[in-house]
Amino acid sequence: MKTYREENYLKAVYQLANHDKSKTVSPTDIANWLEVKPPTVLEKLAILVKKGYVTYNKFDGAKLTLTGKDIALNIVRRHRIWETYLYKELKFSWSEVHEIAEQLEHINSDKLIDRIYDVIGNPDFDPHGDPIPNKQGKLPKSDRRPLSQSIKGCKCVVLGVSEHSEVFLNYLTELKIGLNDKLIVEQINAYDDSLKLSTKTKEHILMSAKAAQQILVQCIKPNCACK
């Protein structure tokens, strides 16, 4: 029996682990993410450990088991399918979509998700470039990487963003950078890693390393030197 709370804990572990792969997922991280207090998280972690969905110890933090990851990816799948549906079919704005999808993702009906997925045309990525896991919990593969990893002269295409905050998305809109736009990295500032970019519509766009880390791109030339 998976309650929506349990699903939310597993999703939180998944998302936190993916957000910063070098860091362990601590009870405090989860607590902040879910807006509860650490003892609540500890308590729930013990249950999830007993159920075989996560492992936990102080040093490695919380880690999903294969079963736990399956569940988490299924929720991510449902979330992204609903977001896409709300955005593309029901004309919600991207900023409205998340909150409703947070609720819809817990609706327990595989058939419903299948039908909605059909309606949106079975895409591999959602409108912000996030991959939609398949039913088996496999993520479609892509060469997406942060723009910040580019080298000078790189030509790449914007496939998504890692950060979905309104302020960040508005910032991109201002810079006239959108999904599927092509970027050329004109220059990289050695001091603060800021970039100078150009697009078809705009030249000499200045961007901080911080922002570049949140933009996911793919090189256009097959054997580009970017890692």
Next chain:
Amino acid sequence: MKTYREENYLKAVYQLANHDKSKTVSPTDIANWLEVKPPTVLEKLAILVKKGYVTYNKFDGAKLTLTGKDIALNIVRRHRIWETYLYKELKFSWSEVHEIAEQLEHINSDKLIDRIYDVIGNPDFDPHGDPIPNKQGKLPKSDRRPLSQSIKGCKCVVLGVSEHSEVFLNYLTELKIGLNDKLIVEQINAYDDSLKLSTKTKEHILMSAKAAQQILVQCIKPNCACK
């Protein structure tokens, strides 16, 4: 703060009151309906009374206040909109629809319901003829009444059913009686109130009073003698 449980209790009171208008809604009725035990219901009723959503005493049973009725009708609205959407747009069968709508009706987003309602074309009735309350909780009016109230010779059209059980719906399918079909009441048996009916496709259909009570019709002639 309305939780989905609270919504379910209010909906239960509404539905039980409408199911048999002559009877009071007892804690035991609610308990059976929601598959919990009577003490649980008593406890929740006390809370709902305190919140001003219902009144309760042993003799009159539970009754919705205006506020309570508003909430209940809003859930009924959401339920019927989702059912219609699932049935008409996503091609679910009628028997699958209810269970999923029971979950979807608790999604908290007026905008979402508005959009879905647009998608299905803002109908006043769901595919089984049940009225969809408007946003203000008003039911569209109609002259629907049970077929059992007909008099001999009455010509009427089937607008819906009060009972949605699979066995009953299959029975109607067998008799080739469907939504919007026109019926003529050929004869009424004075002993057991059973009816003899005819439709365009079939004559001399025999139907028990019990079944006729569950079929909702409207007279075709404006000044029909049926009450």
Next chain:
DNA sequence: TAATAAAATTAGGTTAACCTAACTATTAAA
């Protein structure tokens, strides 16, 4: 109407999911 059945109610208990406060262990800073 007395006996019985059924429904309503009360008392008291459980579990999940939250909390605060206090304590311990770890990490960072002076």
Next chain:
DNA sequence: TTTAATAGTTAGGTTAACCTAATTTTATTA
């Protein structure tokens, strides 16, 4: 390396939503 700050943990408490068992009312029927 001692001190201070932060993170993890334990103990114990609360509330909502369930429950069972026992009791009191109300309704039914012999």
